[in-house]
Amino acid sequence: MLVIHHRLPPQPYWDEELHLSFDARSKSRLRCYSAAGEDVGLFLERGQPPLHDGDCLRAEDGRIVRVCARPEKLLHVTCASSFELLRAAYHLGNRHVTLQLGDGWLRLPEDHVLQAMLNQLGASTCQVEAPFQPEHGAYGGGHHHSH
Structure with missing residues (x-):
């Protein structure tokens, strides 16, 4: 199993790729497979x-592993x-929907x-x-208020 603990900024060269959904890219603990079919365990900082x-x-x-948005x-x-x-966008925000924003589109x-x-x-x-890369929460600490 390829065991991963450390995040890096983008690199010019890499040895392997992980093709992950947004949900999978949001997890600090994940078992998945590399593009080459190798078993991978992610154990990233929470x-x-x-x-x-x-x-x-x-x-x-x-080895350096590049993340690809599936x-x-x-x-x-x-x-x-x-x-x-x-x-x-206002109505979707009221429903706490995860959104990707573009120039003239959501x-x-x-x-x-x-x-x-x-x-x-x-x-x-x-x-x-298409790959999904939504906005990260403005406060960065998750959802804390109650309704």
Whole structure:
């Protein structure tokens, strides 16, 4: 098993790749397989932000492992105006939905209930398969308030 404990910034060269969903990139403890099929155990420091596409890791045996964001099924949201897009983001934020923000678009994990809500708000939605790299929480400490 390839055992990994250390995060690194992007490196120009690497020995192995891990193709991981956003959920998997958010975990500090994970058992998975490398792109070459090798069994991998991640034992990263807890409380760190999710791994990003292109980040690297150092295995116990010294190998450098590059993290690749695996394409996922997502909703791609656009609107006729920036106000409508802002309104869609507001309603999704009220539901604590994980969002990726782009220039004139939003992406979120595929969800038929949220898709119906967005369409009712006048947003255009389509399903895409793409890497997902949502915004990291503004406070960085997780969700602490109660409702």
